[in-house]
Amino acid sequence: MSKVKKITVSNLKAISNLSADFNGCTAIITGGNNKGKSSFLKSLPERLKSVKPDTILKEGAEEGFAEWELTTGEKLIWQFDKKTKAGEKLIFITKDNIKTSLTKDIAERYFPKGFDIDQFLNDGPKKQRETLQKIVGLDFTDVDTRYKQAYENRTFANKSLEAAKAKLIPVNDSLEDSPIDTLPIQQEIAGVEAHNEKYNYTKNGIEDRKSKRKEHEEEIARLKSEIERVHKEIKEKEEAIDNINSDILKGNQWIEVKANQPKTTEEVEELNTKLQTAIEINKSIEDNKKAIQIREEYQEAEKQAKDADALVKTIEQEKTDLIKSAKLPVGFDFSDDGITYLGHAFTKEQLSSSAIYIAALKLASLNIGEVKTLHFDASYLDKNSLEEIETWATTNNLQLLIERPDFEGGEIEYHLLNDAI
Template identity: 35%
Template sequence: MTIKQLKCDKKEIKMYIKNITVQNFKAIAFESLELNGSSVIVLAGNNKGKTSLLTGMIDRLRSKKPSIIVKEGQKDGKTILELTDGSRFEWSYNDQDKEKIVYITNDNMQETNIIKKLGTKYFGIHFDIDKFLNSSPGEQTKSLLSLIGLDLTQLEKKSKKAYDERTFARKQYLRLKNSPVVKPEQTDYSSKINELNNEITMRISKGQEYIESLQVENQKISEFNSKQELLQFEYAAAERMYKELLSHKGTVFAPCIDFKKLAIMMADIKKPAPRKKLKPLAIQDKFKYSDLQKQLEALKHKQSLYDENLRKYNEWVKDGLNAKVEKEQAEKLYTDIMQEKKQLIKEAGLPDDFEIQDDGIYYNGYLLNDTQISSSQKYIAGLKLASMKIGRVRTLHFDASTLDKNSLAEVNKWANQNDLQLLIERPDFDAGQITYQILEK
């Protein structure tokens, strides 16, 4: 919704404040402003009644009643606010806290009990421009949402949750992206490992066969040696007997012994052969495999490292893809919520040149603060927002303490372009009484 859309219908008479007369109201004894629909700057020292003069009646018509109304030492007082269509509001009050507010039409018809009925209709909803512009970005956003009648509490909760999830997903993705796992160079030790396993198996088998052949041979040697031991025993016994018989030569027994035949018999007795040594059960070098076993263990270790590095790489790729998908989903969810929020704000009637973002309110693409835009543009932004809830009387009030002459001129120019009457107050640093200056259109 634009300012042009906020303007009154051409068939409806545009109304402004023509005159404000105040008597015995708060700090004011008597003041009268002849405005004739023009903007005005009211100057005075602090607590001299600038705000009371400009907005006292308007605030009361908006149901805002001050705790002290009548000027100290006075019995009663009266405020009259006359509009450019000839109608006027009259507010009478006294020190007994009694008051009467009357609306008098341009043909002198009177109407009472008008605060709820006519206050908002004529003067709109109050929007404190100065408080808004001097608030924090968060408070400005709350005020603006309240102004356009939009409650984003639940959506803000969803937005906060989606924002946190998006932040977490982005961190997870960046953590993986910034900690790359290098894909290991493709290596296949399986064929070599199989070759070594086969060679070791063959050597073990051949070695076992060799040992078994040695065991068979040693068995034969043992049997041979046993036979020789038996022959040795038999030969030794025969030899002893032979020697004993030979000892009878020349004795009375000699004729009884055939020594020749005895010698032939002794010569025919088989002598035992020398003992054979058992062969040691030792593996030949060609059947040993400890060196192959070391090679096999080294290759298995390399293969294990490769498999582990490949697993880590594949896991990193998988986690990275999942993290990317989760990041994109989280970003889309947050974007969708922000788009929904933006659409709700647009439908609520926020002017096109305003935008509500996480860090505050933007006006014409710039953050609404002193470092981004000029003072005049900042106040124009505030007045533009206030004009969204303006009543039939096209008037807005603000404190121009921080505006220099040129900035104030820009604000007034904008107000004239948009058919607005400004009620401006500024401090008088000499602490003087109320004076005012009409700003001509």
């Protein structure tokens, strides 16, 4: 394990010549804006991570370099000029002072591509969540897609359940399912009406026959005084009377039959009441069938809502298990909107500045190479927060190169915060 012992640069962007002997210590580097603090601390590591700036040489210079000497004796050198075709050269010197090309493998061993603390602190919650997933090797793409679909399905199912619930009406489970056949009752009523009509017609016919008989009898009495003239007519009338008497007899005989007696008003009313009751029962049966159908629809909607909720919870548990298996750094967890640290949302409103920076440094330390050094911009940290971060770094045997602005606009200076390592 090594740390940064010394950084020396020449003609790098805004810097002419600058050397800082850190001796493996945590240090604060200050300077005015555009004095080259970030270039001094970041240019060589970023170049080894294949990040090459458009402008390297200080204006007016022909050549320059950036050299990092490690506490274990190695040196990493980036030479750049206008003379050669390549324009640059990357050199690695071993602790045994053997000079060789600084290959990609060597670069990744000392400064692997990975976590950018300053970028992470400026990212939004969603981007921070994606970064943490990448660091611990999680891919929520499939789970999030299925969760989103399941969540939308559950929302739709719950709305359908509420709509079905609003339609519910009382169900009479004791009511018979088959309606009463009212046709026989209606036919019976029609038969009674026809019977009564026939009875009245017959009775009226008898009275009419009696009246006619009387007329004939009176006519006979009149005609008897003229027997010779109307004898033949009398005979005809007598025959007519006989026929009428026969009709009357038949009519009386039919009326005297008990089955031919007229139905009473009470009996007719009873039949009408029976019909009305049957109609009302049939309506209740139809209404009950509708209520049963609505209840079944509600029960189906309720089942679908429960199934949708169960699926959401299953995916949530799957996601929880996936997170547990990833072995997140201590204190970290995922939320729907971003990430949490120590049980709080990863925001300035929920966490102290020192907690936020320590969390970011924890993540950065997961992807650190052989150089156990981290760089970050501490422009917004106060003295107490810096002390907490320094204590954390010392506990975890990490070197911090902390960049802070000099509001007076002074040249670059550095201040060591702990003893040499």
